[in-house]
Amino acid sequence: MKRVIITLIALCIAFSANAQFYVGGGFKFSSIADAELTTFSFSPEFGYNLNDSFAVGLAFGSSFRRVNDYSSSTISFKPYVRYTFAELGIVRLFVDGAVALSKTKNADGAWEIGAYPGIAIPVGERLSFVAHMGQLSFNSSSVFTLGLDNTVSAGLFFHF
Numbered sequence: 653m654k655r656v657i658i659t660l661i662a663l664c665i666a667f668s669a670n671a672q673f674y675v676g677g678g679f680k681f682s683s684i685a686d687a688e689l690t691t692f693s694f695s696p697e698f699g700y701n702l703n704d705s706f707a708v709g710l711a712f713g714s715s716f717r718r719v720n721d722y723s724s725s726t727i728s729f730k731p732y733v734r735y736t737f738a739e740l741g742i743v744r745l746f747v748d749g750a751v752a753l754s755k756t757k758n759a760d761g762a763w764e765i766g767a768y769p770g771i772a773i774p775v776g777e778r779l780s781f782v783a784h785m786g787q788l789s790f791n792s793s794s795v796f797t798l799g800l801d802n803t804v805s806a807g808l809f810f811h812f
Contacts, residue, residue, distance in 0.1 A: 672700055672701035672702075672707075672811070673698070673699070673700055673701075673811070673812055674698065674699050674700075674701070674707075674709075674780075674809045674810065674811045674812070675696075675697070675698045675809065675810055675812075676696070676697060676698075676782065676807050676808055676809030676810060677694065677695055677696035677697055677711075677807045677809075678694075678695050678697075678782065678783075678784070678805040678806055678807030679692075679693070679694055679805065679806065679807060680692070680693045680694075680695070680715075680804065680805035680806075681804075687719065688719060688720045689717070689718070689719050690717070690718045691715060691716070691717045691718075692715065692716050693713055693714065693715030693716070693805075694713070694714050694715075695711045695712060695713040695714070695728075695730075695805070695807075696711070696712055697709055697710060697711035697712070697730075698710060699732075699734070704736065705735060705736050705737075706733065706734065706735060706736075707733070707734040707736075708731075708732070708733055708734070709731070709732050709734060710729075710730070710731050710732070711728075711729075711730040711731075711732065711750075712727075712728065712729060712730070713726070713727065713728035713729075713730065713752075713754070714726070714727055714728075715728070724756055724757060724758075724759075725756070725757055726754050726755065726756040726757070727754065727755055728752055728753065728754035728755075729752070729753045729754070730750050730751070730752040730753070731750065731751060732748040732749060732750035732751075732768075733748070733749045733750075734746050734747070734748050734749075735747055735749070736772075742773060742774055743771055743772075743773050744771065744772040744773075745769070745770075745771055746769070746770050746771070746772060747767050747768065747769045747770070748767070748768045748769075748770065748784070749766075749767055750765070750766060750767075750768060751763065751764070751765050752764040752765075752766075762791060762792045762793065763791065763792045764789050764790070764791040764792070765789065765790055765791075766787050766788055766789025766790065766797070767787065767788045767789070768784050768786070768787050768788075768789075769784065769785065769786055769787075770782060770783055770784040770785070771783055772809075775808075778810055778811045778812065779808060779809070779810055779811070780808070780809050780811065781806070781807075781808060781809075782806070782807055782808075782809050783804060783805065783806040783807075784804070784805045784806075785804045785805075
């Protein structure tokens with residue numbers, strides 16, 4: 653038993669020494685005046701950089717949506733794989749491939765599968781600014797979405 657515990661401790665120390673973990677999250681705000689639609693969401697996330705090009709992560713979300721006088725709230729769970737395809741100076745361009753599962757209060761659950769482009773810009777040794785804009789996705793309501801829109805999510809990520 654001592655060998656197992658010592659081996660696990662040694663593995664944890666070795667794994668942590670080369671750790672590429674990150675934690676952060678984003679805020680998203682969208683408003684369409686013509687439709688009297690306002691959406692706000694907060695999505696904390698954490699992940700692990702497998703190498704310079706690939707990372708895996710998990711985002712949780714909580715959102716609020718208001719249309720005219722009707723409002724609703726949703727929670728979501730979104731595992732993803734991130735592929736960084738270009739580095740332009742300090743700017744890294746990436747795309748997240750994700751499956752999102754969500755549940756709105758008093759409604760059935762929903763899913764969405766898609767690709768979400770983004771940028772990452774370091775603002776310190778262990779801090780980076782990350783933003784997403786647009787999507788290519790298909791969801792459980794049989795809606796296909798493609799393009800850049802007025803929905804932007806941005807946040808800060810801490811790397812350790």
